[in-house]
Ligand SMILES: Nc1ncnc2c1ncn2[C@@H]1O[C@H](COP(=O)(O)OP(=O)(O)O)[C@@H](O)[C@H]1O
């Protein structure tokens with residue numbers, strides 16, 4: 510969330526509610542609509558860290574609103590975020606840890622764990638199918654986000670099958 | 678539920694015996710009941726017996742032992758011609774390798790099953806136009822199968838299997854040769870006919886296809902190791918649809 514807000518502010522100064530609307534219109538239904546309180550908390554932290562500043566703008570008949578803008582330190586942090594490679598797939602997969610360790614402790618057998626996990630992935634996929642159907646067909650960003658989640662799930666399922674084949 | 682199951686397999690076994698080699702037990706004691714309107718995805722590693730099972734259910738291969746009932750009718754004891762009649766009346770089948778009639782156009786391939794089943798030419802044509810349209814194949818209607826790409830042939834095979842609105846749709850990897858856009862058309866059509874009440878049993882590795890199903894059956898070494906509902910996840914209170922992506926994205 511921090512970097513998303515910084516990126517939007519690098520484009521133009523904005524107040525909290527405008528940032529919420531911008532996130533919603535860019536990512537569509539594929540991304541959880543951010544809670545306005547969370548946006549203000551994040552802006553507060555960014556301000557404390559010196560990445561953004563705010564000015565009070567007077568409004569007729571309404572309380573002042575705070576407009577935020579990015580600082581040089583904020584821009585530098587954003588540049589670092591953009592430039593550094595993003596974390597790859599998980600090597601320490603939590604499900605795999607369960608799969609290896611649980612049978613040793615007699616807590617569960619592998620078949621049951623794999624079956625439960627497969628059903629879980631498929632119900633996630635079911636939700637994604639519905640999400641894709643409901644998404645605005647013109648919002649490529651949202652559709653690609655959904656497709657990415659689907660491809661990850663496919664890889665998870667394929668790997669599950671490999672675990673089922675290889676582990677006794 | 679007192680409705681007659683569309684499929685009932687009881688202790689189904691298939692052992693391949695090729696020449697003087699060792700017998701291969703491909704399906705080892707499968708019990709499976711599919712109710713009207715259900716959508717069942719069969720999954721499992723390569724060689725686990727998925728194709729064999731679905732071929733047995735469609736009468737394209739003979740069982741070694743066990744029973745198969747389709748729509749209340751005992752099927753495993755039928756002769757080859759008895760099976761042919763039953764299939765024509767009740768089953769649409771999408772093979773892994775299409776099996777289109779080579780010297781007929783795409784349109785005729787799709788209309789044929791409906792015509793054989795006694796539909797009027799006009800009804801057969803309308804159904805064909807609807808199915809080819811839904812699968813993005815309208816402008817290929819006059820082509821011969823050999824002029825089509827693998828993905829196009831696979832979609833024609835699906836259209837043909839659905840031409841009759843069969844009691845049961847059986848399919849073996851129906852998106853195996855498709856790119857992601859064509860897969861989307863197939864997904865949409867499968868979802869649509871399923872909502873209209875079509876009973877579907879299909880083999881798939883594609884998680885998007887399996888995600889449309891109500892139930893997953895998982896095979897390993899010719900046996901069912903899991904059989905259960907694919908439930909919709911309960912969302913967090915106040916959550917939005919987008920939570921799915923966030924929770925799963927990394
Ligand atoms: N016609 C056949 N003759 C001999 N063995 C076969 C034949 N068809 C399949 N098998 C064997 O039966 C097993 C299950 O095959 P199959 O049903 O094709 O699995 P899947 O579709 O899950 O990959 C495999 O070991 C395969 O080699």
Ligand SMILES: [Mg+2]
Nearest residue numbers: 727728729773
């Ligand atoms: Mg197969």
